[in-house]
Amino acid sequence: MASKSMSIIVTKGSLDWAYPPFILSTTAAAMGLDVTMFFTFYGLPLLLKNLDLKLSPLGNPAMKMPMAGMHMGMPNIASMIPGVDAAASKMMSNLMKKKGVASIEELRTAAVDSGVRMIACQMTMDLFEYTLKDMIEGPELGGAATYIEVATKSDINLFI
Amino acid sequence: MASKSMSIIVTKGSLDWAYPPFILSTTAAAMGLDVTMFFTFYGLPLLLKNLDLKLSPLGNPAMKMPMAGMHMGMPNIASMIPGVDAAASKMMSNLMKKKGVASIEELRTAAVDSGVRMIACQMTMDLFEYTLKDMIEGPELGGAATYIEVATKSDINLFI
Amino acid sequence: MASKSMSIIVTKGSLDWAYPPFILSTTAAAMGLDVTMFFTFYGLPLLLKNLDLKLSPLGNPAMKMPMAGMHMGMPNIASMIPGVDAAASKMMSNLMKKKGVASIEELRTAAVDSGVRMIACQMTMDLFEYTLKDMIEGPELGGAATYIEVATKSDINLFI
Numbered sequence: 241m242a243s244k245s246m247s248i249i250v251t252k253g254s255l256d257w258a259y260p261p262f263i264l265s266t267t268a269a270a271m272g273l274d275v276t277m278f279f280t281f282y283g284l285p286l287l288l289k290n291l292d293l294k295l296s297p298l299g300n301p302a303m304k305m306p307m308a309g310m311h312m313g314m315p316n317i318a319s320m321i322p323g324v325d326a327a328a329s330k331m332m333s334n335l336m337k338k339k340g341v342a343s344i345e346e347l348r349t350a351a352v353d354s355g356v357r358m359i360a361c362q363m364t365m366d367l368f369e370y371t372l373k374d375m376i377e378g379p380e381l382g383g384a385a386t387y388i389e390v391a392t393k394s395d396i397n398l399f400i
Numbered sequence: 401m402a403s404k405s406m407s408i409i410v411t412k413g414s415l416d417w418a419y420p421p422f423i424l425s426t427t428a429a430a431m432g433l434d435v436t437m438f439f440t441f442y443g444l445p446l447l448l449k450n451l452d453l454k455l456s457p458l459g460n461p462a463m464k465m466p467m468a469g470m471h472m473g474m475p476n477i478a479s480m481i482p483g484v485d486a487a488a489s490k491m492m493s494n495l496m497k498k499k500g501v502a503s504i505e506e507l508r509t510a511a512v513d514s515g516v517r518m519i520a521c522q523m524t525m526d527l528f529e530y531t532l533k534d535m536i537e538g539p540e541l542g543g544a545a546t547y548i549e550v551a552t553k554s555d556i557n558l559f560i
Numbered sequence: 561m562a563s564k565s566m567s568i569i570v571t572k573g574s575l576d577w578a579y580p581p582f583i584l585s586t587t588a589a590a591m592g593l594d595v596t597m598f599f600t601f602y603g604l605p606l607l608l609k610n611l612d613l614k615l616s617p618l619g620n621p622a623m624k625m626p627m628a629g630m631h632m633g634m635p636n637i638a639s640m641i642p643g644v645d646a647a648a649s650k651m652m653s654n655l656m657k658k659k660g661v662a663s664i665e666e667l668r669t670a671a672v673d674s675g676v677r678m679i680a681c682q683m684t685m686d687l688f689e690y691t692l693k694d695m696i697e698g699p700e701l702g703g704a705a706t707y708i709e710v711a712t713k714s715d716i717n718l719f720i
Contacts (some may be wrong), residue, residue, distance in 0.1 A: 244712045249558070251420065260719070263683075267704035273712070281420065306608065341689050363423075367499050373577065384427035391556045392404045392433070392568045398569070398719040399420070399558040409718070411580065441580065523583075527659050544587035551716045552564045552593070559580070559718040 245274040246396040248389065250283035253346070255329055258286055261400045262347035268396075269354040275349070276394070278387045279379070280361035283400075284368065287360055287375045291345055352378045359386055405434040406556040409547065410443035415489055415504070418446055422507035427516035427558075435556070437511070438547045439539070440521035443560075445526065447520055447535040450503055480528045512538045519546055564614055565594040569707065570603035575664070581720045582667035588716075590676040596714070598669070598707045600681035600697070603720075604688065607680055611648055612667055620634040624640040672698045679706055 246268045250261045256294070261283070265275045279287050321396040342350070352358070360375060372381065391397045406428045410421045421443070425435045439447050496503070502510070512518070519542040520535060532541065551557045566588045570581045580604070585595045595698070598688070635685050656663070679702040680695060692701065711717045 244713075246708070249420075260569075263704050264708070268708050271705060271708055273708070277406065296443060315632075335687065341687070345574065360614065367495065371653050375429070384423050387426070388406070388428050388431055388433070388556070391406075394513075394556075396708070396714075397556050397558065400559050400719050407696075409580075423693060443577075523661065526660070527655065544583050548566070548584070548588050548591055548593070550715070554716075557716050558720065559720050 244272070244396075245394040247276045247277075247278065247387070247391045247394040247398070249279040249399045250277055250286060251400065252281045253282045253285045255332060257400070258344045259341075259347075260285075261398075262344060262351060264398070264400075265356050266347055266354060268349045269356050271349065274357075275351075275355075276357040276359065278361065278382070278390070280364045284361060284364045286344070286348070286399075287358065288370075289374060289376055291348075313328070335360050348376070350378070353368045359390075365373045404432070404556075405436075407547070407551045407554040408440065409559045410437055410439045410446060410521045411441040411560065413442045415492060417560070418443075418504045419557075421502075422504060422511055424558070424560075425516050426507055426510045426514060429516050431513065433555075434517075435511075435515075436517040436519065436550045438519045438521065438542070439549070440457075440524045444510070444521060444524045444530070446504070447518065447539050448530075449534060449536055451508075472546045486542045491528070502513070508536070521548075564592070564716075565596075567707070567711045567713040567714040568594045568596055568600065568717070569719045570599045570606060571601040571720065573602045573605045575652060577720070578603075578664045579661075579667075581715045582664060582671055584720075585676050586667055586670045586674060589671065589676050593715075594677075595675075596672075596677040596679065596710045598681065598702070598710070600684045604681060604684045604690070606664070606668070607678065607699050608690075609694060609696055611668075637684070668696070672696070677710075679710075698707075 243370075246265070248261045248265055252258070261277060265277055267372050268358050285292070286303075337380050358379040359374070360379040363369070365381065372379065406424055406425070408421045412418070421437060425437055429435050445452070493503075518539040520530075520532070520539040522541050522543050525531070525541065532539065566583045566585070568585055572578070581597060602662055605612070623666040643692050653663075680690075680692070680699040680702050682701050685701065686689070692699065
């Protein structure tokens with residue numbers, strides 16, 4: 241299947257939702273597909289050197305306003321119950337480890353090592369005031385047009 | 401790339417999640433692709449004339465039961481903290497404006513003007529008791545079968 | 561359109577988000593497409609014999625950590641307000657019924673009967689400690705590689 245290809249738009253950065261894009265991309269790369277991941281929105285922080293996957297509700301796009309909660313110091317409903325976030329995240333991490341599932345860091349390294357092309361969304365970089373220096377080695381900058389061009393040539397296109 | 405095409409199923413109607421479908425569709429249209437947006441579920445209200453993107457947690461499908469919260473007068477956890485919704489939405493809007501990102505209204509107009517085909521899901525219309533009179537000019541009515549037919553002919557298909 | 565095909569990754573198991581994959585897959589199957597559903601993550605429980613779609617916030621991946629909440633006995637913010645979950649789920653179910661929308665159980669049966677191929681994610685099965693005996697008749701076991709192989713041959717690929 242060397243001539244097949246896949247693109248994934250990665251928009252969610254929580255501990256749970258970080259798994260599907262990395263599992264799919266590393267699996268596809270291992271099968272010989274050309275894979276491109278486009279990190280944008282709440283998924284962009286998955287490229288940060290210091291991956292903060294305490295992954296509490298606070299950073300969970302499925303739970304509240306992460307933009308408000310993470311970046312603007314907004315009060316946060318879930319975080320009002322002390323210890324819940326950290327405890328739940330730890331339990332999930334432990335469960336994953338016990339079951340032999342690789343961590344997000346490990347999967348991310350595997351993706352880079354297997355030649356997955358990673359694009360960091362320029363607009364989101366600006367919005368969050370990140371630079372490539374905050375990110376791991378590997379990602380290039382790009383915009384929606386970069387993505388569209390890749391996707392028109394890909395056999396599989398997913399928005400996660 | 402005039403002969404390429406893209407379809408997007410738009411299922412989320414919150415201030416943040418309204419951005420990806422409109423940014424992708426306007427970008428693709430500008431690149432010459434034929435674009436179809438299928439508005440359904442919580443994404444259908446994005447076609448309303450009076451776009452209510454105070455976009456609080458109350459209307460945020462990522463946060464709670466919008467169907468219950470928005471349409472049936474259910475109590476709502478997030479809305480119990482006075483002012484949080486409005487404040488966070490305003491902060492996000494301000495940030496977007498400061499960074500030069502177009503508003504959802506502007507992107508929606510751009511999409512219509514650039515010939516993006518918009519389909520309003522008939523079943524969701526019935527469920528929410530909307531009619532085309534509640535909507536902006538442009539959308540046509542259609543169902544899942546309409547979408548499937550479009551998607552089988554599109555190069556890129558996304559579910560957002 | 562007999563030679564067209566569609567794959568759907570089903571990752572969400574709440575009462576509302578269970579609808580899109582089943583509506584799309586049954587519609588596509590009725591139109592003659594070959595359809596494959598890959599149930600994984602929070603979407604895997606949709607294959608359980610005993611479908612628990614009281615579908616409260618507790619089982620709603622869009623609201624909190626279902627893994628923690630459902631499987632590990634974590635405290636749960638939404639569930640602290642007595643009766644909210646059950647009441648909201650019942651109201652939604654009633655609304656669907658009143659509007660003539662089929663239930664998830666009915667749509668699932670229709671999908672099986674119309675020959676939709678269903679794959680249960682092996683990794684998620686292990687994580688949740690399910691076996692095929694917990695599931696309805698029909699699904700086979702598979703992994704990400706199984707999905708990738710199907711998707712490379714499908715005209716439409718969606719991640720829901």
